[in-house]
Amino acid sequence: MTTLVSQRAREIKPFLVMEVLEAAQCLERNGVDVVHMEVGEPGFETPAPIRQAAITAMQAGETHYTHSRGVRRLRIAIAEWHRRKYRTEIDPDCVVVVSGTSPAMLLVFMALCETGSEIIIADPCYACYPQLITFAGGVPVTVRTTAQTGFHPDREAISRAITSRTRAVLINSPSNPCGTVIDPAELARLAELGLFVVSDEIYHGLVYGERAHSIREYTDHSAVVNGFSKLYAMTGWRLGYLIAPPDVVRAVQKMQQNFFISACHFAQTAAITALSEECDSYVQEMIDEYGRRRDLVIAGLERIGIAVASEPRGAFYVFADVRRHCERVKCSSYQLAFDILNQAHVAVTPGSDFGPGGEGYLRLSYAAEYERLEEGLQRLGKYFG
Template sequence: MTLSERVKTLQPSPTLALAAKAKALAAEGRDLVAFTAGEPDFDTPAEIVEAAVQALREGKTRYTPSGGIPELRRAVAAMINRDRGLSWSEKNVHIASGAKQALYHLFQALLDPGDEVIVPTPYWVSYPEQIHLAGGVPVFVPTRPEDGYKLTPEALERAIGPRTKAFVLNSPSNPTGAMYTEEELFGLFSVLVHRPVWIIADEIYERLVYDGPHTSIIAVDPQAVERTVIVSGVSKTYAMTGWRIGWAAAADERLIRALDDLASQSTSNPTTFAQYGALAAVTMDPAPVAAMVEAFRRRRDLIVERIAGVPGLRAFRPSGAFYLWVDVREAMERQGFPDADRWAAALLEEAGVVVVPGSGFGDAGHVRLSFALGEAAIEEGVRRLAAFVGRRREV
């Protein structure tokens, strides 16, 4: 008996795999500092938890519509309308079992075999695999540090071909934390305005920003509304990663119905009581989120400063999310490592520091450090990292 070709070539998520490995080693008693977590280290706010518990007490444990409870769909639409000046309704929102599932269903709904999707690099690890699973072809377009790891209109123009079906825009970005300005987004849309290309705006980190407000590409031109799909969720903003509630929102109601239909044949519906928790999240007082963002801002400033003091490492200062994208090529060359994978493996073995190699993001010369951990852990982790870089001279 054999497995399908699609799963034979499927690459597991390196971020989840490393996080699991770090937890396993810690359970064995290893003294680790793990910079791997793609999730806030804060507890879910109490009022969200209580809303889910109350839903359980009220017997809200049965099936819901495949695209989510109407109350949550309306609340998400209202939030999008408020932030982006739209007038969408629940018919424009599909609730999924996490933003990742919303993206998976979105590629399934949009792509036919051979359709191309433009993906700027470095990219979030799941984009290429999800595109492949839908029969599509990811077209990788490198971004440069001198451009702030943001795609330029000229690079986007060169990447578009006759089979281009969609363009993935992740702002703020995982792994770099880069965030596009309104002017930059307008420049990108000016390339797409007369082309039948879907814009998949992954905005899961839209609330976790430190250098000015977040701007969505859907707000830069009225024509952008008809071809943009917003993907987001409660995972990062409200420290609800394990709750698995996200959404896709679009002006095209036909697309939303297609996503609902796909869900009806896969998960049936997102977890019912978790949806009521998410409803409390998107309608709650923003103070707890503001406090979390301020804590991340302090950690961002701390880790940028500390890494800047380590010879051989160069870090990009992120404007959003909670990741630091670090160029380790000089350190690798000095120490004799051929790529970041083996450099990171040695760092774990010898220093007890866990980072995510950049190969999973499309760049083997970098690593990603999450600063979703306490300031004392950041200080200790960078101290160990500096000692490792300073003492190792050969493989």
């Protein structure tokens, strides 16, 4: 059978979390009450000063294309934020503002990869990484990780994966799906390898205890991708950025000019407010509440007898170890997630979405409201009981 669709578009894998969400929405349309613990969607509105800044900017006519690298005032604000948070010096000309962390990753991999270039990633990892790398012409080389290292690849494992085709290693701390944080000493050891590091720092700021460290504290031979979706509850605004060395920035800028032109004008102006100290208290309130939800979910799972694979210290995810249950009832994490959805009406993400290393786990998001999480835990208790 012929198709108009290219091979690489045909081969792109579905994002399982979205499939669970869509199945949950189908149940909801039939009147079923579903508790959502699958998606990584902050359960908060964007803080009021940010929304107001967007309204003001729009009314002031900030509705045009901007510089392809982004509004300069925002790039300066991003550099200032990095100085405030990490004491690192970022040149605003080494920042490109794009429509989310996801496009930032696609663009950086397109800038780095020749056909067949290898990017080292963890298994399990954020489900979209392999697709982004493959679409950019690269090859994702996975390093199997364990709960002992918080499912982060250690320096020795990364060293063993390096070949003449290796272009970069991709790290993500605090991580999706586990919420684990790479220790500063390990980041320093990683930087010593001399490999180019792409660091997905989208969950920075969302930590419950000590802060996460940016790769830029350890090496300039790196690119940071980050955005406003999670920390500022701005998923729908589609705004992110890349910090990279000048040659990578120039390549990304040219792609941005051709493919996307620029990010949204008034969203960029509002993001300056997001990064300002004016928003610190709003962000802190959300972090405190996520911390409460985290404790609730960890304690609730413990009561049910489900182990949390590795202590989550950031983001809003718990990676629950259900290997024994899956073995006992002879099912995959995918089958288990759908059975939980259909029987208990709780939506959770199968660990296999995050790679073969995630099989036997479920990812639970605690971004939803506290009361809904209580309800979800109660239903899970009955299901597993």
